[in-house]
Amino acid sequence: MRVPYTAFKIKNAPIRQKLIQAFEQVIDSGHYIQGPNCAAFEQEFALFCGSPFASGTSNGTDSLHLILRAMGIGLGDEVITAPNSFIASASTIALVGATPVFVDVTEDLNIDPYKIEQAITSRTKAIIPIHLTGRPAKMLEINNIANKYNLFVLEDAAQSVGAKLKGKRVGSWGDAASFSLHPLKNLHAFGDAGIITTKNANLIERFNISKNHGLKNRDQCDFWSFNCRLDELQAALLRIQLQELEHWTEERRELAFRYNELLKPYVKVPEEGLDEYHVFQTYVVLAENRDELQKFLRDNGVEALVHYPTPIHMQPAAAGLNYKPNDFPVTQQLSKRIMSLPLYPGLTHEQQDLVAELISTFYKK
Ligand SMILES: *Cc1c(COP(=O)(O)O)cnc(C)c1O
Secondary structure, three states: OOEOOOOHHHHHHHHHHHHHHHHHHHHHHOOOEOOHHHHHHHHHHHHHHOOOEEEEEOOHHHHHHHHHHHOOOOOOOEEEEOOOOOOHHHHHHHHOOOEEEEOOEOOOOOEOHHHOHHHOOOOEEEEEOEOHHHOOOOHHHHHHHHHHHOOEEEEEOOOOOOOEEOOEEOOOOOOEEEEEOOOOOOOOOOOOOEEEEEOOHHHHHHHHHHOEOOEOOOOOEOOOOOEOEOEHHHHHHHHHHHHHHHHHHHHHHHHHHHHHHHHOOOOEOOOOOOOEEOOOOOEEEEOOOHHHHHHHHHHOOEOOEOOOOOOHHHOHHHHHHOOOHHHOHHHHHHHHHEEEEOOOOOOOHHHHHHHHHHHHHHHHO
16 A cells, blocks of 8 residues: 555546536637636635635746735835745745845744744835645734734735634735645646735735736736736636535545544644644644654655755755854754645545554654
8 A cells, every 4th residue: 555645636536527527618618818717716716715806826926926016015125934934935025126034933833923023124014924734824913013013914825725713714814815726735726826815905906917917908008017817727627626625625634633643642743723724735743753754654655745844044045145044943943853744635544544553663663
């Protein structure tokens, strides 16, 4: 028995016919860019998140980049974020000409709200909290600080579609939020795609022009910009998946809590805090001798991954920011212990039991 990190075929099987039908409908419609499926998906997604507006995009990275631009953030500005995320949370800050300013995380892998204030300067314009692994960040505390210093809050919700804090979904907490619909995310396209949400009517208008060449209408270009639109074909397929998302998420959660029971004698298992609804985009444990354990699992057919082994402040691309490894001690220590185990709709109890058995064998050696 093997336990691969993903199993798309199993997950797609029950909706395969619907997907093919939608695919054929778009092909026959002749409407491939900004068509009715894009508009419908945006409406359905906004409703799902409990946010007034949504706008489909080419991917999560373009979304973050264009929201920062639409917020007017650029040269000389600073934006606060966490160093343990996927690189796009910080690269997009640099791409608009601003400076990423990192703040350490706590053991929940999300930004430590009690360390944010000391990183704020007169140049700070925004905070990008990341809801990493599917667990919501501490949005009450973060929004309070943002209000006090008049900062934008941009949720990087790439890993957390459907997650809730106090019953309110991510994507409805900040000024705007960015979701990736990459195949490894809980709601995904068959290729690259993304979507943003916001409660700000001016921001959505500016964003919609930004993702479409700066065109206010067919013939008038207000400012130079990019082409970062969502494909009609992907939107049609995403609408079908959005209908499945809640029961997929419930299955992920059941499997995650089952893993927790099996694994808690051996590793630190992920928690769900009070008032949180965790969607477990990644199931991340904290393990001693992580590298050896990962190798042992792989040698025995279990594909475990690390998200992410090198924190962003230690990437070659970040050299110009002049950070040292121990500037963020929690991030640094966690990067040596985190390990993502296979978790997806369709993972069997037998597969989970095998993972647990291997982990127990490893620590008894
Ligand atoms: C996946 C991801 C992104 C980037 O999304 P893409 O669609 O791959 O461009 C950004 N931030 C986080 C936290 C992510 O996990």
